[in-house]
Amino acid sequence: MTESSTAATQDAPAPIIAISNVWKYFGSLPALQDVSLDVASGERVVIIGPSGSGKSTLLRSINRLEEIDQGSIVVKGQNIMSPDNDINLVRQNLGMVFQQFNLFPHKTVLENLTLAPIKLRKLSREEAESRALGLLKKVGISDKANVYPAMLSGGQQQRVAIARALAMQPDIMLFDEPTSALDPEMVGEVLDVMVKLAEEGMTMVCVTHEMGFARTVADRLIFMDQGQIVEQGRPETLFTTPRHPRLRQFLNQIL
């Protein structure tokens, strides 16, 4: 009995993100209710759900942009709520992409990518810039390195934002509705970059409304409603044979 359980824990590698029994309140309103979720290294997890279901709150809790009220979140073995762990160091390993891009408007595209590596990773300017140019090439906007973000389209800005997060060489990427603020014709170019990233084996947690993306990229699809994980599993299973009535209703509304 004991032997088999230890063997099991040795077989399964420790999750890179371990979310256990997390509660989060906004005032008296529970935004997260007893949410538990493990993400394995290299896994692509996509979270879907109606607005107000707590999916963004859950994602933002992982790098402590939201402080949870109960439960624990452990990232790469470090409890992010523990005062012993420097949250700023944990965050360097957690790339985050926002709905509103949030590029630094007073810095050029190149400077957006090099600021954190130079100041935090103590890279030399040359090293940071060559790495940044490589990333810009990867996201397909190397010709815009020296312009300011205001000169770029929304899709270009979001691709720069992804490159900026990658410049810190994080182990995990968090995406908070990365295509929701984009004009429809620009959604594709951003998703292409994310698919490429997924193919390279990046651990990704992504909140999105792009069901096509979820279907092709996700190893695991999570459906949240009213602050709870209602159903999870392989995307094809969830899309074709949803068990929970709320997921069925949600899919009917959006597909």
Place this chain on the structure above:
Amino acid sequence: MHDKKDGSKGNIIMVTEGASIPDPREWRLINAWSIALVGAVSTLFALCLLWPEPYLRILLYLPDGVLITFKITVLSICCAVPLGLLTGLGRISNNRLINLVASTYVEVIRGIPLLVQIFYIYYALSRFVQVSGVTSAVVAISFCYGAYMGEVFRAGITAISKGQSEAARSLGFNGFQTMRYVVLPQAMRTILPPVGNECIAMLKDTSLVSIMAVPDIMQRARSFVGTTYLYFETYTVVALIYLVITLILSKTVSIMEARLNYYDGK
């Protein structure tokens, strides 16, 4: 193209006193600023040419005062701007004690006239240490304007969208680095015009120190009047000199503002 909410121009900040800063995009030759400057300078020249006695004599008597006025203004700016920044940061601090100290400071200082503060600090300080009129003037003006500028800094910093600091924090910057590299450089743009305005208002308010026998422009004028009784002529020249100085300063602020708008994409 998305019109980003962050870095928007500071229409949140209200300015109630001080010279008006010319619009940096106003490049036409004839505008309020150039009319005022040309008018003031040419009036000054005309007066001195047409009636060298007494106008030229008055004009030559005042430069020592201009230097003192500048000295007080520059020293006060050097103290008030950092004080204002600290106050502004204190006002948005989550630390209750710091917040309370900063808020109380602003509340108290804003409720007392500058003239009273100048008197008060001059006589209060002289109970403990012998201070010159210039020193107490600089202390009083810095304290007063530090509080005003604290409000400007606070408004400028809170006008930067939360997404900016979230983006910086998510990269791993700590709170100080986020302020230093991301928020303040952007806030500078909204803060600069009203801070420049406060500096100009400060220059004008230095005229209050003349009552402590500090020989600034105003005090020099008063002593000149005391012997010659040329009230009208003297104060005409004084007014024109103040006007020329503030006009030049407001244009300087305007030029700096234009240079800070480099990343607008326009």
